[in-house]
Amino acid sequence: MIRVAVNGYGTIGRRVADAIMQQDDMFVVGIAKTSPDYIARLASKKYRIFVPDRKNLKEFEEKGLAAEGTIDNMIDEAEIVVDATPEGIGEKNIESYRKKGIKAVFQGGEDAAIAQASFNAYANFDSALGKDYVRVVSCNTTGLARTTSVLRDAIGISRIYATLVRRATDQNDSKKGPINAVEPSLSFPSHHGPDLQTVLGKIPVDTVAVKVPTTLMHVHVINVEMKKEVDSRKILDLFAAKRRIFVTSGKDGKSSTAQLMDYAREIGRARGDLYEIAVWEESVKASGNRLNYVQAVHQESDVVPENVDAIRAMLELSDREDSIARTDRFLGIKGGMH
Numbered sequence: 001m002i003r004v005a006v007n008g009y010g011t012i013g014r015r016v017a018d019a020i021m022q023q024d025d026m027f028v029v030g031i032a033k034t035s036p037d038y039i040a041r042l043a044s045k046k047y048r049i050f051v052p053d054r055k056n057l058k059e060f061e062e063k064g065l066a067a068e069g070t071i072d073n074m075i076d077e078a079e080i081v082v083d084a085t086p087e088g089i090g091e092k093n094i095e096s097y098r099k100k101g102i103k104a105v106f107q108g109g110e111d112a113a114i115a116q117a118s119f120n121a122y123a124n125f126d127s128a129l130g131k132d133y134v135r136v137v138s139c140n141t142t143g144l145a146r147t148t149s150v151l152r153d154a155i156g157i158s159r160i161y162a163t164l165v166r167r168a169t170d171q172n173d174s175k176k177g178p179i180n181a182v183e184p185s186l187s188f189p190s191h192h193g194p195d196l197q198t199v200l201g202k203i204p205v206d207t208v209a210v211k212v213p214t215t216l217m218h219v220h221v222i223n224v225e226m227k228k229e230v231d232s233r234k235i236l237d238l239f240a241a242k243r244r245i246f247v248t249s250g251k252d253g254k255s256s257t258a259q260l261m262d263y264a265r266e267i268g269r270a271r272g273d274l275y276e277i278a279v280w281e282e283s284v285k286a287s288g289n290r291l292n293y294v295q296a297v298h299q300e301s302d303v304v305p306e307n308v309d310a311i312r313a314m315l316e317l318s319d320r321e322d323s324i325a326r327t328d329r330f331l332g333i334k335g336g337m338h
């Protein structure tokens with residue numbers, strides 16, 4: 001059993017911790033929290049809690065929460081740490097991971113330069129094999145990488161154009177939004193294009209990103225120049241054959257991110273999570289070498305299975321197919337038509 005420490009227990013950290021506990025080859029030795037809030041209280045029922053500094057121990061104790069020690073103590077017990085702290089903090093933490101000689105998985109908010117490899121299980125699993133520091137790319141890049149890597153591998157891609165309609169913030173965040181505005185990224189391409197290349201290779205990618213007042217999901221409008229003529233039916237079959245992509249349809253009422261999130265709750269997913277990238281069947285249209293499709297990305301959870309796979313790759317415990325299959329089985333990810 002791999003001993004994993006989870007540093008940062010917010011939107012991503014708490015989901016990754018639970019996903020690790022659902023696997024049969026790894027477990028969470030502890031989670032690190034900075035404040036003794038309701039999330040810490042609920043976490044204390046499942047996990048051993050650690051805090052940044054000894055002075056935080058008293059603060060937790062005063063709130064009736066027993067923290068077992070500091071983040072350093074937690075790391076001493078682990079073989080690998082998942083750093084799910086807010087963007088930019090991982091860069092500060094890496095020095096202490098180096099000193100302790102512990103492997104670390106970082107998240108997409110960190111700069112690509114922090115790690116020896118950026119990671120997406122479909123796009124470049126092998127790039128993380130045996131590495132000490134790996135960055136799981138962001139929710140948007142994960143969404144783009146899932147579907148485009150399938151097209152790259154099956155047919156070949158000459159160029160990708162994508163418009164990303166981004167949710168303003170997450171559901172539990174009342175500080176950042178929702179914004180009453182539409183906010184375009186003013187650089188071209190947006191940072192997502194170069195980020196996608198870190199996992200997909202040197203395929204030209206143009207991306208534009210626009211932030212909108214919603215907290216549910218991102219939506220991507222993707223146009224791909226394929227290396228060969230393509231057929232819409234074949235593309236749908238390719239997508240439906242992959243468990244981490246699900247092909248959905250407006251015909252039975254799932255015509256927006258609101259119904260997709262409702263669907264995730266109805267099928268009993270923990271926290272209403274949708275790990276899969278949802279591609280709308282009606283939007284998959286091929287004409288000659290040109291392919292168009294629209295997909296929805298649940299930003300809070302699509303990177304969760306990727307973190308689990310990154311751990312196996314870094315410790316060289318499984319090959320790509322085996323790791324993905326195990327992660328999917330334990331998280332109930334089945335793919336297909338929904």
Ligand code: NAD
Pocket residue numbers: 007008009010011012013032033034035052084085086087088089107108109110137138139170299300303
């Ligand atoms: P978050 O703010 O929800 O959670 C971060 C957690 O880390 C919080 O519990 C916070 O209290 C804690 N923390 C803050 N400073 C810390 C420190 N110095 N040491 C330990 N813990 C500390 O953030 P998040 O949304 O989970 O994002 C984490 C990372 O994942 C970022 O790199 C982000 O870009 C990336 N990411 C976020 C999303 C998303 O949609 N939320 C999706 C994919 C990737």
